[in-house]
Amino acid sequence: SQQGEEDPQALSIQEGENATMNCSYKTSINNLQWYRQNSGRGLVHLILIRSNEREKHSGRLRVTLDTSKKSSSLLITASRAADTASYFCATVAIFIGNEKLTFGTGTRLTIIP
């Protein structure tokens, strides 16, 4: 399986704290994306980082990418109760015309009010 791994599997923090999730993958990539999934709902795209980028920011989100280690991290700063969800990393392999995402195993984040 080409599926990536995420850790931790579950994370509980107090509201206002920062949450960090990590993702490792196996193949060379074109880009890596992070998605959020609220319970019982579809996935929502959060942020995309290309293979030639090392860090990207979007609001309270900060993503890093280390292609030499085949790993990425997602940092959510100043967490809110509404951030409670599952977070998945997903990679796009490097060959042209590939339309598929390979998802990681996910991190279930709980923000305690």
Added chain:
Amino acid sequence: DAMVIQNPRYQVTQFGKPVTLSCSQTLNHNVMYWYQQKSSQAPKLLFHYYDKDFNNEADTPDNFQSRRPNTSFCFLDIRSPGLGDAAMYLCATTGQGSIMGKNIQYFGAGTRLSVL
């Protein structure tokens, strides 16, 4: 405004009784995907359409079929549902982003299938 719409949100079927799940999109995207997601697991790609070209994943059981009559609609047919097919089924779309290396996917809210 919903851009990828899945109907129904909840579907109950009987063991062995064929069931069809539907997905429609208003994004005019050329690629549509069907995923199966079981509890606390990552979405698992079943197949996808690139325009009218059907792409089946190697480990997708023959019990799962799909139809895409036009750009906007895509259907998932489960010919003889088993208890192990109870899951959330997610539809997603993407545009010509693959050429630009983006591949951002837009997901519907999912259909939760129960098999009795």
